[in-house]
Amino acid sequence: MSSLNGIIDDLTSGKWINPSNNKPVSIPIKKIEISKSLDGLEYDFINETHNSEKILIVSDEYTHDALGLRVFNNLNGKSDVSEFIWKKPHCSEEGVNEIQRASKDYNSIIAIGSGTINDSVKYASFLDKKKYSVFATTPMNAYTTPTASVYFNSYKKSIHTHAATGVYFDLSVLSGCPQRLTAAAFADVICRTTAQVDWLLSNILLKTPYDETPYILLGLYEEEMVANAKKIADGNLDSLALLTKISAIMGLGTFFTGTTHSGSMAEHGISHYIDMFFKDKHPGTSHGEQVGIATLSVSKIQNGILNSKTPPIFHSTIIPDEEIKNKLGIEMVNNVKMQMKNKIFDNKKTDELNTYLEKNWLTFTEPLKKVMLPFEKIWSAMDDCGAKKTPNEADMDLDLYNDALKYGRFIRDRYTILDFADDSDQLEKYID
Numbered sequence: 246m247s248s249l250n251g252i253i254d255d256l257t258s259g260k261w262i263n264p265s266n267n268k269p270v271s272i273p274i275k276k277i278e279i280s281k282s283l284d285g286l287e288y289d290f291i292n293e294t295h296n297s298e299k300i301l302i303v304s305d306e307y308t309h310d311a312l313g314l315r316v317f318n319n320l321n322g323k324s325d326v327s328e329f330i331w332k333k334p335h336c337s338e339e340g341v342n343e344i345q346r347a348s349k350d351y352n353s354i355i356a357i358g359s360g361t362i363n364d365s366v367k368y369a370s371f372l373d374k375k376k377y378s379v380f381a382t383t384p385m386n387a388y389t390t391p392t393a394s395v396y397f398n399s400y401k402k403s404i405h406t407h408a409a410t411g412v413y414f415d416l417s418v419l420s421g422c423p424q425r426l427t428a429a430a431f432a433d434v435i436c437r438t439t440a441q442v443d444w445l446l447s448n449i450l451l452k453t454p455y456d457e458t459p460y461i462l463l464g465l466y467e468e469e470m471v472a473n474a475k476k477i478a479d480g481n482l483d484s485l486a487l488l489t490k491i492s493a494i495m496g497l498g499t500f501f502t503g504t505t506h507s508g509s510m511a512e513h514g515i516s517h518y519i520d521m522f523f524k525d526k527h528p529g530t531s532h533g534e535q536v537g538i539a540t541l542s543v544s545k546i547q548n549g550i551l552n553s554k555t556p557p558i559f560h561s562t563i564i565p566d567e568e569i570k571n572k573l574g575i576e577m578v579n580n581v582k583m584q585m586k587n588k589i590f591d592n593k594k595t596d597e598l599n600t601y602l603e604k605n606w607l608t609f610t611e612p613l614k615k616v617m618l619p620f621e622k623i624w625s626a627m628d629d630c631g632a633k634k635t636p637n638e639a640d641m642d643l644d645l646y647n648d649a650l651k652y653g654r655f656i657r658d659r660y661t662i663l664d665f666a667d668d669s670d671q672l673e674k675y676i677d
């Protein structure tokens with residue numbers, strides 16, 4: 246058991262007591278291992294979680310070279326194991342069917358890889374009620390979540406599937422992955438701050454549920470991870486362990502809270518907007534890269550608004566039907582109405598809010614400011630880690646990105662700073 250696992254060992258063993266309610270927390274993943282090297286230890290770990298099972302190892306040409314062959318060689322002869330090198334991996338209905346066919350004579354599947362391979366194996370094993378484990382090849386939070394992103398025709402859907410049995414991180418392998426992927430993983434977890442501010446804001450204003458469990462755990466390592474951003478980019482194994490641990494805890498947020506809110510608010514809404522509406526102008530940026538750029542935009546708005554000495558003045562919520570038809574398409578109008586249903590402020594609610602904030606502005610902002618990182622801190626950490634920080638750095642169409650900031654609030658039902666800013670006429674000033 247590696248010392249780099251930190252608090253994660255207490256989570257997999259069910260020994261961690263949540264200080265917010267004094268109850269033990271349990272997660273369905275049996276083992277999460279973060280080690281500088283797992284070379285030669287593969288059998289010990291797999292024997293612990295997949296004892297006497299007939300196992301298929303799934304990799305692609307790249308991950309087979311990087312790790313798959315080694316895992317196979319170290320298990321072969323001790324476990325009942327075969328391998329499948331996937332020629333054209335694609336996490337679509339057809340791709341998942343291909344994995345189901347290849348694994349039909351096996352009890353369990355071990356994925357070697359990241360996004361596509363992990364999600365395809367996760368979903369295929371869920372459909373066939375088989376166990377799956379994964380040896381990671383990049384740092385990322387998707388290994389520890391129960392969701393998979395799968396294409397149906399050309400639409401990407403996020404599907405709730407099941408948890409991995411074991412998740413294994415060999416940092417010497419992770420350090421060899423393209424730096425762009427490490428930076429994207431960093432960008433996809435630094436959004437803790439913007440997501441927490443939004444989720445808490447929604448809790449305070451709309452009385453929606455809020456759970457600080459993931460943040461207590463992330464708080465153990467975030468400061469150190471941010472301070473080590475440069476070393477993470479350089480592939481330093483101890484620093485990569487911090488990013489890996491934070492990514493794993495971020496992924497586990499769904500198990501702690503029963504929702505994805507803890508790590509997915511306005512910044513993720515903007516990223517979804519990019520994926521849904523940029524169409525042929527999508528610059529090919531990854532989820533993490535988009536989330537990172539959006540996190541900086543959202544952080545600037547949060548810091549600007551919440552650090553103000555005086556409260557904003559609200560008007561009732563306006564849904565710009567015509568603009569939505571033009572920008573998002575006529576088919577989105579009804580969907581927008583549905584998403585906005587519970588976060589529309591009418592005149593009465595607006596008056597109440599203005600009176601309340603007029604009297605209590607500092608008390609209102611205090612808990613939010615407590616969980617908010619300064620914009621400059623996020624900016625320089627992302628810079629140190631080599632992450633893309635602006636639409637320009639990502640070759641993204643600036644007009645479309647501005648639309649994402651402006652209309653992103655209308656495509657999801659989560660109440661965020663974008664709603665707060667737009668209903669008080671402050672959003673435009675943060676859009677270039």
Ligand SMILES: [Zn+2]
Binds near residue numbers: 433513532536
């Ligand atoms: Zn994300």
